Amino acid sequence: MWQRTFLILHGVENRRPEDHWQHDLAQWLRSRGEQVFYPQLPDPDRPSPAAWTEAVEAELGMMRGERVVVCHSLGCLAWLHLAAGRPGGPPxxxxxxxxxxxxxxxxxxxxxxxxxxxxxxxxxxLSAAPPRLVCSDDDPYAPEGAATAYAGPLSCEVDLLPGAGHLAVADGYGPWPSVRRWCLDGTHRLTADRPH
Structure with a gap:
């Protein structure tokens, strides 16, 4: 019986490149014997909320034990839409x-x-435990600040990483030890401790 399962959700225009921290995270967790779902969501260049939430629901149906979800970029919004369409408990x-x-x-x-x-x-x-939001102060896709837009309404715990951009490959986020630690221990605060 699985004690926990991880689900990793990517963003728009993302085809799960090997140099992205999410790909690295999936491989690292699997190397430790963890159960990981890292689906390629449909039509990543022109995504549909209905198609993405349907795909995510299918993955959720296979998860066992503690359900740990890691979303990046538009994957976060897919999760919000999925939660809005669920009348029951947190997914x-x-x-x-x-x-x-x-x-x-x-x-x-x-x-x-x-x-x-x-x-x-x-x-x-969104989740049984308070969700954690990690974002930067100079994300070109959130010039008003993701923490400002989401932390309060979603009751998120926030880790703000100065100068981290969109926390993507172009910003130096390939292997990211801090996100690995959070996956194993949800009390871990995220930092910009990526290898250079």
């Missing part, structure tokens, strides 16, 4: 939201359908 036990796009990003037509504008963020039950 995860622990949740990490990394660099969700801010409200102004949804003027980009490729992700406009994922806008959180119609969601009552304060009413969403």
């Amino acid at each position: 995860a036990d622990r949740l990490l939201l990394v660099a969700p796009p801010g409200p102004s990003a949804f003027s980009w037509d490729a992700i406009a359908p994922f806008t959180p504008g119609a969601l009552d963020l304060a009413s969403l039950r």
